[in-house]
Amino acid sequence: MPVLVGAVIGLGVYALVRALMPSRQSPVQQVARIDAMRARGAAYESARVAKDTGRIGSLRAQVGARVAELYMQQGWELRSLRADLAVLDRSWEKFLATKALLGVGGLFFGPFLFAIVWTLGFGDSPIIPVWLALLCAALFFFLPDLEVRRDAAEKRRDLRRVIGAYLDLVSMSLAGGRGLPEALMAAAEVSDGWATHRIRNALSDARITGISQWQALGQLGEDLGVEELKDLSASLALVADDGAKVRESLSSRAETMRHRELAEIEGSAGEKSQSMLVAQLLLCAGFLVFLIYPAAMRVFQV
Numbered sequence: 613m614p615v616l617v618g619a620v621i622g623l624g625v626y627a628l629v630r631a632l633m634p635s636r637q638s639p640v641q642q643v644a645r646i647d648a649m650r651a652r653g654a655a656y657e658s659a660r661v662a663k664d665t666g667r668i669g670s671l672r673a674q675v676g677a678r679v680a681e682l683y684m685q686q687g688w689e690l691r692s693l694r695a696d697l698a699v700l701d702r703s704w705e706k707f708l709a710t711k712a713l714l715g716v717g718g719l720f721f722g723p724f725l726f727a728i729v730w731t732l733g734f735g736d737s738p739i740i741p742v743w744l745a746l747l748c749a750a751l752f753f754f755l756p757d758l759e760v761r762r763d764a765a766e767k768r769r770d771l772r773r774v775i776g777a778y779l780d781l782v783s784m785s786l787a788g789g790r791g792l793p794e795a796l797m798a799a800a801e802v803s804d805g806w807a808t809h810r811i812r813n814a815l816s817d818a819r820i821t822g823i824s825q826w827q828a829l830g831q832l833g834e835d836l837g838v839e840e841l842k843d844l845s846a847s848l849a850l851v852a853d854d855g856a857k858v859r860e861s862l863s864s865r866a867e868t869m870r871h872r873e874l875a876e877i878e879g880s881a882g883e884k885s886q887s888m889l890v891a892q893l894l895l896c897a898g899f900l901v902f903l904i905y906p907a908a909m910r911v912f913q914v
Contacts, residue, residue, distance in 0.1 A: 721745075783862040
């Protein structure tokens with residue numbers, strides 16, 4: 613058993629060293645890597661994120677770069693997770709570095725936890741530290757995924773609310789006589805916030821890249837994983853030449869999004885009401901047990 617434990621620890625150290633060591637790539641692999649980075653788009657790149665400073669920051673950046681390269685070589689794109697990170701404006705490399713470092717920390721936390729339990733007199737099998745190390749490493753490795761998905765879901769809800777108000781502003785601008793491109797940009801410049809800032813940047817980039825603004829909105833929806841923006845892009849592409857149809861389409865879409873948001877709010881309120889009802893029932897049951905217990909004890913004693 614000590615040999616097995618030592619082999620597992622040695623394998624983990626070897627895998628960590630191999631992940632940090634630079635590997636040689638053939639010209640074909642380098643060209644494929646550049647094509648993959650270009651295909652994913654600028655939303656997946658982390659060049660706009662400030663670089664880490666200090667020894668810990670440089671180690672984190674190095675680990676993140678190596679793990680990201682490993683993911684790229686294996687073809688693990690994880691598009692939904694990348695979209696969540698794009699919504700939160702977080703770096704893919706930093707996220708992978710956090711996962712890897714937490715996994716290594718969990719690998720050492722498992723035996724430490726077993727040592728505490730062993731001092732209390734529970735458990736004496738030598739295989740328990742190995743399983744605890746693997747279990748804690750896997751648990752710590754996937755904890756950042758849960759946090760990112762939770763925060764991204766909240767951000768997307770805020771973005772959907774902003775999109776509904778944004779469509780109303782675009783419809784009002786079209787009714788005032790502006791063209792569709794001018795109305796889209798003017799509505800994005802009216803309000804200030806992270807969601808409108810993303811939309812405004814996407815519309816500004818459309819002018820530089822030479823694509824239409826509704827195509828830029830569709831690309832933004834693809835990067836952020838927001839279906840409403842992709843549907844909006846498709847509908848604008850169909851009726852972009854007819855101002856009256858554009859206004860009707862935007863107004864109906866904004867109304868549909870408001871009804872959907874209202875339904876989600878009502879559903880969330882219903883779930884909270886049900887949870888409160890269950891808590892009240894449990895409290896009443898405990899109070900009844902507290903009242904009945906003395907009488908029941910007297911009956912059983914007799």
